[in-house]
Amino acid sequence: MRLSAPIYHLKRKAKRLSREEGIPLHDALDRIATTEGFSAWSMLAAKAAAITPAGRLFPQFRPGDLVLVGARPGQGKTLMSLELAVEAMRSGHRAAFFSLEYTERDVLDRLRAIGVGPAQFRELFEVDCSDAISADYVVKEMAAAPRGTFVVIDYLQLLDQRRENPDLSVQVRALKSFARDKGLIVAFISQIDRSYDPAVKPCPDLDDVRLPNPLDLKLFDKTCFLNNSEVQFRAAS
Incomplete structure (x- = not known):
């Protein structure tokens, strides 16, 4: 093609x-x-x-993984996360998309953008766009999720925007522990700092993740960074 x-x-x-x-x-x-x-x-x-990166990446994830998907605006990080969710559902697993950025209609429109009708995985896909999304909220909503469920959080830097929510580091650690205990895969969509220069390196990396609040990025087991047609996947050593 x-x-x-x-x-x-x-x-x-x-x-x-x-x-x-x-x-x-x-x-x-x-x-x-x-x-x-x-x-x-x-x-x-x-x-x-058949040639999308998501199809090649998803088999490399394991239950309990914490994944970071990062890119500058307009480079496809939301679509990549949805494509990974679709790969999970094609494998017979459930998927959930928690968004502090988009409405449910926005999410479903982006599913259509990758050729997936909302009814195709009706029993397997859940969208939650509550303003109350936080680590505790996700843990509560996913308490009964079966092993292998793929959870997307959109996005990392918004989790602690409400004063009543714990620090970002506390929330990510809580979700890491929850993912391992339940055997879930939790993927965080992440912003990239404006200082990232594609002329210097083809894809951003952990050094380019925008962190308005402290967070140990070593908590993530797998990372996927995008820029233009480049996709770089890494597993923690």
Whole structure:
């Protein structure tokens, strides 16, 4: 399959089209797909799925892992996290997406952007966009989650924005302990500092994670950083 541009560029083009013409994102995606020779975005996404990084990365995760997915805005960190969640569900596991950034509609639109209809995994996928999201909240909501459940938290730097919530470090440690006890995989979407310069290195790394509050990044078992078409995955040594 040969596309006119990398798929993440096509997704961004569709987002611009959606904004400029005031149409739903899924309609804009379908329009872009037709210019690439596909009848619908779902067809294009299905063809591209076999070569997506998420399909290669997910088998490297283990129950109990704490994962960091980081990128600058517009580089696909949310879509990557959703693609990983889809890989989990395709493997028969549940997935949950906790967002302090998006609405449920936003999340479902982004699922459609990767060619997944909300009804496709209805019994396996949960979206929670409560303003109360914190480590304690996630632990409570996921208390009955079966082993292997893939949990996304969107995003790391927002967890302690409310004064009544514990420090970020305390929350991440609590979620790490919970993930190991329950056999869950917990992935945090993370912002990258504006000082990151792609001219110096192709992808950001742990040194570029934006940390307004202290956090030991060694708590993460796996990391995935993105920039343009580059994806760098690392496991803790």
